[in-house]
Structure formats: C-alpha cells, structure tokens
Amino acid sequence: MPAEDLAPAIELFRHRFLQALRDAKPISPSKLANLLAWKHPGFNVHHSGEEPIPPTK
Secondary structure (H helix, E strand, C coil): CCCCCCHHHHHHHHHHHHHHHHHHCCCCHHHHHHHHCCCCCCCCCCCCCCCCCCCCC
C-alpha cells in the first residue's frame, strides 16, 4: 500500500457509494444523512498480505 494518507480517498468513495445507494433507492435520504454522520466510515482498505478469497460461481 502507498505510504500516503488514504483518508481523503476513503471519504470520497464513501460519499459516492452512499449517494449511489440513495439514487438507486435502497436507502432513504434520511438514512443517508444518518450514515454520513458516523465518525468512522465503516470502510477499510487494510491489506494484510493474504491472498483475497476468490469469488464463488
């Protein structure tokens, strides 16, 4: 992983992902506001060096 601070990228992803959910209608505008108010975004970009689990078919 790069040594740079990834917080701005995580926050951008978080906002765009949640906006996409709102636009697709699985979450309401009030739920979106609630999720955006959380201090911890809930997204993690940690890579422990392990191989990812392959997708199931």
